[in-house]
Amino acid sequence: MRILLTGRNGQVGFELQRALAPLGEVLAFDRAGLDLADETAIRARLRDLRPDAIVNPAAYTAVDRAETDSETAEAINAVAPGVLGEEAERLGALVIHYSTDYVFDGQATGFQREADPTGPQGVYGRTKLAGEQALARTGARHLIFRTSWVFGAHGANFLKTMLRLAAEREALSVVADQIGAPTAASLIADVTAHALRQALREPASVPDGVYHLAAAGETSWHAYASHVIAGARAAGRPIRVAEDAIRPIPAADYPTPARRPANSRLDTEKLRNTFGLVLPHWRDGVDHVLQQIL
Numbered sequence: 480m481r482i483l484l485t486g487r488n489g490q491v492g493f494e495l496q497r498a499l500a501p502l503g504e505v506l507a508f509d510r511a512g513l514d515l516a517d518e519t520a521i522r523a524r525l526r527d528l529r530p531d532a533i534v535n536p537a538a539y540t541a542v543d544r545a546e547t548d549s550e551t552a553e554a555i556n557a558v559a560p561g562v563l564g565e566e567a568e569r570l571g572a573l574v575i576h577y578s579t580d581y582v583f584d585g586q587a588t589g590f591q592r593e594a595d596p597t598g599p600q601g602v603y604g605r606t607k608l609a610g611e612q613a614l615a616r617t618g619a620r621h622l623i624f625r626t627s628w629v630f631g632a633h634g635a636n637f638l639k640t641m642l643r644l645a646a647e648r649e650a651l652s653v654v655a656d657q658i659g660a661p662t663a664a665s666l667i668a669d670v671t672a673h674a675l676r677q678a679l680r681e682p683a684s685v686p687d688g689v690y691h692l693a694a695a696g697e698t699s700w701h702a703y704a705s706h707v708i709a710g711a712r713a714a715g716r717p718i719r720v721a722e723d724a725i726r727p728i729p730a731a732d733y734p735t736p737a738r739r740p741a742n743s744r745l746d747t748e749k750l751r752n753t754f755g756l757v758l759p760h761w762r763d764g765v766d767h768v769l770q771q772i773l
């Protein structure tokens with residue numbers, strides 16, 4: 480099997496290089512090798528390489544910058560997935576694509592299901608939702624994994640920012656009224672490999688469409704930060720901030736250019752049932768990555 484992978488240097492892309500390797504030949508591209516803003520280049524590359532599967536973790540993920548750079552976000556997040564889908568449809572290839580909890584407005588209570596109404600609050604969420612729809616419209620075989628709060632040892636993320644700030648500052652204020660599940664890039668990559676294999680070997684068991692993929696459990700950014708910092712302290716890392724100086728604040732006190740959903744909880748029952756998988760608790764993934772980093 481020949482798998483084309485985009486965004487090889489991103490958090491999820493990095494882990495996918497490892498997880499997809501046992502399935503076949505992985506042709507992994509960074510932005511310089513395959514620019515998703517360049518529709519002609521995408522088409523030429525796919526027609527040349529003729530992959531059996533396309534795995535697309537590349538995205539415009541700078542949520543706040545997207546508010547003032549919507550044209551670029553649109554090209555990468557909204558247009559490119561449709562172009563990948565059109566070419567995949569010609570080739571008979573499967574597309575695996577990723578999306579986000581930010582397609583929701585976060586006003587619903589409880590865990591959100593795939594068919595629940597969407598309502599993105601910013602450019603990033605709007606363009607990611609448009610990308611889901613553009614891919615689905617092409618008629619290519621496709622799986623779209625909506626995930627949340629991604630972290631890993633490789634790349635920039637909230638976990639690493641908290642480790643740095645905890646070493647530098649005596650006090651921290653962290654948002655406590657947004658709820659979700661931190662999801663390890665390695666978990667997303669491992670689930671992708673399982674899903675890709677099943678989708679190609681037993682296609683009838685894997686309907687096309689959106690699947691929610693997040694770690695089990697739920698937490699706030701504040702409780703997540705406190706857990707990370709406690710882990711670093713226990714590992715003997717020099718930490719400046721005292722435990723009681725990690726202050727919970729409402730999102731209203733931490734204004735950002737893009738609004739974030741208050742509820743990022745994703746119901747993963749569809750994914751677990753379709754693929755027969757168990758999703759570990761978010762703390763397991765965080766502790767594992769902490770061990771790697773520390």
Ligand SMILES: NC(=O)c1ccc[n+]([C@@H]2O[C@H](COP(=O)([O-])OP(=O)(O)OC[C@H]3O[C@@H](n4cnc5c(N)ncnc54)[C@H](OP(=O)(O)O)[C@@H]3O)[C@@H](O)[C@H]2O)c1
Binds near residue numbers: 492579628
């Ligand atoms: N991070 C999160 O918390 C989160 C939450 C929910 C969903 N997601 C979704 O999960 C997926 C993976 O996210 P991630 O955290 O792994 O993202 P990431 O670490 O920010 O990586 C994104 C990758 O996309 C690449 N990229 C950006 N513009 C490109 C272009 N024009 N052409 C080709 N590649 C380009 C980047 O390349 P450079 O390294 O060259 O910039 C980077 O390697 C994305 O679909 C994202 O929307 C992420």
